[in-house]
Amino acid sequence: MDYIAQGVIQAFVLLWTGDEETWSAIYTTVKMSSISIAVCLALGTPLGFILGYADFPGKKGVRTVVNTLLALPTVAVGLVVYAFISRRGPLGELGLLFTVSGMAVGQIILALPVVVALTANAVESMDERLRLTLLTLGADGKRLALSTLYEARYAVLLAAANAYGRVISEVGVSMMLGGNIKWHTRTITTAISLETGKGEFALGIALGLVLLILAFAVNSVLSLARQRATI
Amino acid sequence: MKRTMRILSLVTLVLMLATAAFAAPVLRMATTTSTEDTGLLDYMEPFFRQATGIELQWVAVGTGKALELGKNCDVDVLLVHAPSAEKIYVQEGHGVNRRQVMYNDFVLLGPAADPAKVKGLAVGEALKAIAAAKQPFVSRGDKSGTHVAELVLWKGAGMEAPDKDAWYISTGQGMIQTINVAGEKNGYTLADRGTFIKYEANAKGNPPVVILVEGDSALRNQYSVIAVNPAKCANVQYDLALKYADWMVSPETQKLIADFKLEGKQLFFPNADE
Numbered sequence: 001m002d003y004i005a006q007g008v009i010q011a012f013v014l015l016w017t018g019d020e021e022t023w024s025a026i027y028t029t030v031k032m033s034s035i036s037i038a039v040c041l042a043l044g045t046p047l048g049f050i051l052g053y054a055d056f057p058g059k060k061g062v063r064t065v066v067n068t069l070l071a072l073p074t075v076a077v078g079l080v081v082y083a084f085i086s087r088r089g090p091l092g093e094l095g096l097l098f099t100v101s102g103m104a105v106g107q108i109i110l111a112l113p114v115v116v117a118l119t120a121n122a123v124e125s126m127d128e129r130l131r132l133t134l135l136t137l138g139a140d141g142k143r144l145a146l147s148t149l150y151e152a153r154y155a156v157l158l159a160a161a162n163a164y165g166r167v168i169s170e171v172g173v174s175m176m177l178g179g180n181i182k183w184h185t186r187t188i189t190t191a192i193s194l195e196t197g198k199g200e201f202a203l204g205i206a207l208g209l210v211l212l213i214l215a216f217a218v219n220s221v222l223s224l225a226r227q228r229a230t231i
Numbered sequence: 232m233k234r235t236m237r238i239l240s241l242v243t244l245v246l247m248l249a250t251a252a253f254a255a256p257v258l259r260m261a262t263t264t265s266t267e268d269t270g271l272l273d274y275m276e277p278f279f280r281q282a283t284g285i286e287l288q289w290v291a292v293g294t295g296k297a298l299e300l301g302k303n304c305d306v307d308v309l310l311v312h313a314p315s316a317e318k319i320y321v322q323e324g325h326g327v328n329r330r331q332v333m334y335n336d337f338v339l340l341g342p343a344a345d346p347a348k349v350k351g352l353a354v355g356e357a358l359k360a361i362a363a364a365k366q367p368f369v370s371r372g373d374k375s376g377t378h379v380a381e382l383v384l385w386k387g388a389g390m391e392a393p394d395k396d397a398w399y400i401s402t403g404q405g406m407i408q409t410i411n412v413a414g415e416k417n418g419y420t421l422a423d424r425g426t427f428i429k430y431e432a433n434a435k436g437n438p439p440v441v442i443l444v445e446g447d448s449a450l451r452n453q454y455s456v457i458a459v460n461p462a463k464c465a466n467v468q469y470d471l472a473l474k475y476a477d478w479m480v481s482p483e484t485q486k487l488i489a490d491f492k493l494e495g496k497q498l499f500f501p502n503a504d505e
Contacts, residue, residue: 087304087466097305098259098290179290182273194291198268199407199433 007205014206015213021182021191022210029187029214032100032174033167036107040115040163043108045156048119049149063120069113078176081106085177098179103187106173111163118162122155123148154226161222168215188214255286258471261300262310263376264405265335266454267291269425269498274491278484283474295374301325301457304464308472309457310479312376315383317455326457332479333488333499334453337380338427339444340410341366341419349419354447355388362390365398367418371409372401380452381421387449414439423452425498432494454499456480479503 014022051062083089085096085105096102126148134144171189178185180194188211195204266272267289276287290300294313300306302325309326311317321329339357341349347364349357361368371378385392393399400416402409406426413420420440422430431438444450456476461469478484485501492498 087464089303092304098288181288181290184288194267197264197405197407199429201433 003202004205006202008209010202010206011209011213015210021186022207024183025186025188025191025207026210026214028100028185029168029189029211032103032107032178032187033164035100035104036111036167037160037164039104039108040111041156041160044112044115044159044163045119048116048159049123049145049152051116052120052123053145053148063117066113066117066120070117072110072113074110074170074172075176077106077109078173081109081173082176097177098181098185100178100185103174103178103185106177107167107170110170110173111167114163114166115156115159118159119152119156122152122159126151157222157226161219164218165215168211255280255284256468256471257286257288258308258468258475259306260287260289260308260310260475261297261306262289262291263294263297263312264291265312265376265423265425266310268406269429269493271488271491271499275484275487278487279475279478282478285471285474287475293371293373293375294379298325301459304459304467307459307468308475309459310454311457312452312454313379314453314455316379317457321457325460325463327460328473328476329455329457330476330480330503331453331455331505332503333485333501334451335499336424336445337377337421337450337452338424338442339419339450340413340422340427340440341443342417342439343441344417345443346417347419350443352444354384354444354449357444358385358388359390361419362393362396362398365396367398367400367413367416368393369400369402369409369413369416369418369420371406372403375406376452377406377421377423384421384449410440419443425493428493428496428498453502 013019051059051066081102082097084091085094085102086092087095087097096105130148130151131144134147139147169189171193174180174185174187175190175193178187178190180186180190186194188207192204192207192211195201195207262272268291272287272289272291279285279287289310290297290306292300294311294316297306297309297311298313298316298320301309301320310332317326317329320326339349339354341347341361347357347361347366349360352360358368370381382392394401400412400418402412404412406422407430409420410422410427410430412418417439424445427442456479458469458472458476459467461467480503485503488499488501489497
């Protein structure tokens with residue numbers, strides 16, 4: 001059982017000594033998740049806002065579908081995207097398989113429902129008095145929508161943090177679409193599964209801790225941003 | 232601010248184009264977990280780059296999946312160890328130029344107490360004894376090279392490969408995980424020697440399972456290199472794949488393979504000239 005203690009010590013050794021393989025995996029993880037989150041926010045925030053704000057027939061049905069997509073199994077997404085971007089698949093010409101961009105495609109499909117659903121929830125649960133106040137202040141439709149979105153900004157931030165959490169901790173899609181290629185598509189999670197396969201449990205635990213530290217750093221930045229905004 | 236951003240993005244673009252232009256050609260290989268987990272590929276890659284200027288990128292999966300990646304034209308070359316499956320693969324025209332590179336061997340592992348009394352038996356007899364004693368046998372069950380070899384061994388013992396029998400445990404996982412299951416369940420399992428050496432080293436000299444059967448000629452584990460057929464996959468890098476295959480069977484590389492040691496023990500035995 002001493003590999004648990006060893007793992008904790010090794011995590012800090014890897015980070016402090018600037019271990020090249022560990023940092024390469026961290027870099028790939030950050031790059032992949034940042035691309036995914038940027039695209040998810042650009043697409044998901046407007047979609048989520050429309051879903052929460054507008055009234056249209058079949059809205060309930062769409063909500064149910066989006067909420068179901070929150071439970072998308074990661075390996076299934078990996079498999080379907082693989083079928084599309086394999087050289088024999090319909091999008092094979094793009095050469096996305098075993099690249100960071102290919103991994104990002106899978107992650108976007110996974111995380112987009114998170115952003116859409118949480119944004120829609122936030123906009124929907126906005127205080128009714130906000131709308132009334134804005135109306136009495138003479139806001140027109142466009143101003144009303146923009147102000148509502150502005151008031152929902154923290155919820156969007158929270159949605160981003162949640163989606164980020166899903167993306168960086170995910171292994172099925174990364175393994176299948178990235179292929180765990182050293183120096184290129186090896187993320188922290190695929191490295192953990194490799195080290196476990198090798199029986200290097202201590203190193204696996206160490207990498208798990210590195211991932212936690214990374215998540216902690218991202219969340220700290222987010223909560224700092226929030227504090228500053230509210231002051 | 233806007234200007235700086237524009238200049239910055241321009242610089243990035245130029246840098247990206249420049250690195251793309253000067254980057255070494257990349258050869259993509261699908262291989263088995265054993266070559267990666269033992270560290271063989273990490274050890275060989277710098278030598279290959281030095282000799283040819285080609286960057287080798289590999290995806291380590293079970294042999295079954297490696298062959299599938301080749302069929303789908305997603306890799307250029309394969310380094311795999313399931314001769315029976317490979318022959319069918321080449322016959323079907325998916326791969327060409329199959330050459331044998333090296334071998335290591337499988338070992339039958341089990342608890343030191345050896346409840347089925349298989350120690351020192353030929354491997355076929357040992358499997359029969361385990362089945363007769365209904366002792367737990369842990370299988371990879373994932374179409375990996377090791378799993379394929381195990382199925383061939385059951386057949387060689389004149390038995391149907393077990394499936395639903397209560398004592399037969401199919402994990403569907405990698406080699407180390409499967410050995411771990413055998414250790415937890417006090418069962419037997421078939422493993423490649425390299426992975427067992429790693430496992431033994433991790434267990435600090437007190438492994439729950441030990442080698443009971445070894446050295447049987449049926450336990451030889453042959454690795455071969457196969458180029459993906461350019462006639463089936465137009466965008467495959469056939470010339471690079473051939474360079475890799477040529478390099479793997481050259482006398483210098485064969486010596487490199489023989490020199491590779493794990494925990495002080497030689498793991499792979501070059502046999503390109505056989």
